[in-house]
Amino acid sequence: MKLFMFLLLLGVHGTAAVMHSWKAFYTGSTGLSEFPEFVALNLLDDEVMGYFDSTTNRFESRQSWMKENLGQEYDERQTNILQGNAQSFKANVKIAMERFNQSKGVHLYQNMYGCEWDDETDEVNGYYQDGYDGEDFVSFDRKTETWTAPTQQAVITKHKWDNNKGWIAQVKNYLTQECPDWVKKYVNYGRSSLMRKDLPSVSLLQKTSSSPVTCHATGFYPDRADLFWRKDGEELHEDVDKGEILPNHDGTFQMSVDLKISSIADEDWKKYDCVFQLSGVKDINTKLDKSVIRSNEVNPLAMIIPIVVAVVVLSVIAVVGFIVYKKKKDKRPPSPVENREVQEEMLPQA
Incomplete structure (x- = not known):
């Protein structure tokens, strides 16, 4: 499965009415002058929940229920975590470029992780994977509790992480326990918004x-x-x-x-x-x-009738106006312009 850029992943939709999910998309980049070096996006049921980038250097909650239930402390805590992640991703981009023997150009290092929770069966599914330039780089296999490297350049990372049993235990616990617990809390906090249905x-x-x-x-x-x-x-x-x-x-x-x-x-x-x-x-x-x-198609007859009516109305207005003008002219004294033989002399000299 290819790891798409996080901007494209915004278009992914839920698969079932009872399946809830929380996802994080982190992207470190280089060579993009008008794009932040690090961007983090959190989604709950595919709705944007929070956003962070290295330009503002702040995490911002995007749902009203988050401010009501989690408070400003949540934003502050996420800000501190993501500021550290921004530095890690900057280093990861450089490491990946060295692995692929690249010295310049536009490159992206991405991380996608999260979990899905079925509120009817209570079934949980977690995932964690990294990507580089839109291709899978390394991912966690929950069944074997090992890391998978689809490219030769990622084998070093695979061996390093496979040997880090503490890291594996941490990832497993997060995907199977912590993440689902947070999803349940988030769904409960934002139930009125998440369950809202507006017909078109x-x-x-x-x-x-x-x-x-x-x-x-x-x-x-x-x-x-x-x-x-x-x-x-x-x-x-x-x-x-x-x-x-x-x-x-x-x-x-x-x-x-x-x-x-x-x-x-x-x-x-x-x-x-x-x-x-x-x-x-x-x-x-x-x-x-x-x-x-x-x-948008217009009936030609529908256009002709208003035009004819408009011409008739304007003609009547013109005739009436002329009659009124003549009557008033006969009763008023001549204007200065009418008393002069050469009207152009009324204009100021250049």
Whole structure:
């Protein structure tokens, strides 16, 4: 399994409604002038829980329930820990570069660890792995309680950590005991937020009558949702283009899925519907119906009528205005401009 960059891992979604997880993503980098040398990100159920980088040098809680239940002391403790990690990762990048015989360029050393807890079965699964430049470097095997090195450059680290029995015991205890205990506490503290479910508004959109029909859902929470087209109750995988889940400014999410309609006969439209799914709530089904599609296409006749009306109104205003002007002109004294033979002389000299 490849170790993706932590920015990409933000898009990973939960696998089950009863599975809770806590994950940490640490990244040390070199060669990126506009990117912090060290970034740490903590996620609970794939929602950002806290953030730290070497530029601000401070850990910041990102959930209101954390401030209410954990207090400022939690942020201070995390700050102290991560400041030390920042120095370690800076050293790890240099070590890895030496192992791969690299002297310059952009390079990343990453660490991902955490655990999953099933609140129905109480089953726990923990993981700990390091990566370098997007590839697995070394990972912990819980069954054998040893370290795995997929590349020759990581073998030195494997042997070093295999011989450190205290480190192995510490990692094992954390993944099987401490991490799950913290997940249970976090879930309890943030239950109202974690269990919150907001349903979206779903619309059918179309640029022109021949364009694909877009099914757009916005305002839902959490982001562990799905949106797809069906025909006769079966999910479609052809002639559809599915977009990514994107965040809204208010903390909710949106997503879209397009359906190509060029080959769909008019009488077959009723066979299609768009389905929004969110675990724990009833599906939202939207029939493919021309009467409910919102389109950017403008009817030419609809454009001509307002223009004609506007021309008529302006003409009437112009006639009335001229009549009023003539009446007023006959009753008022001549203006200075009208009394002069050459109006240009009224302009100031250059």
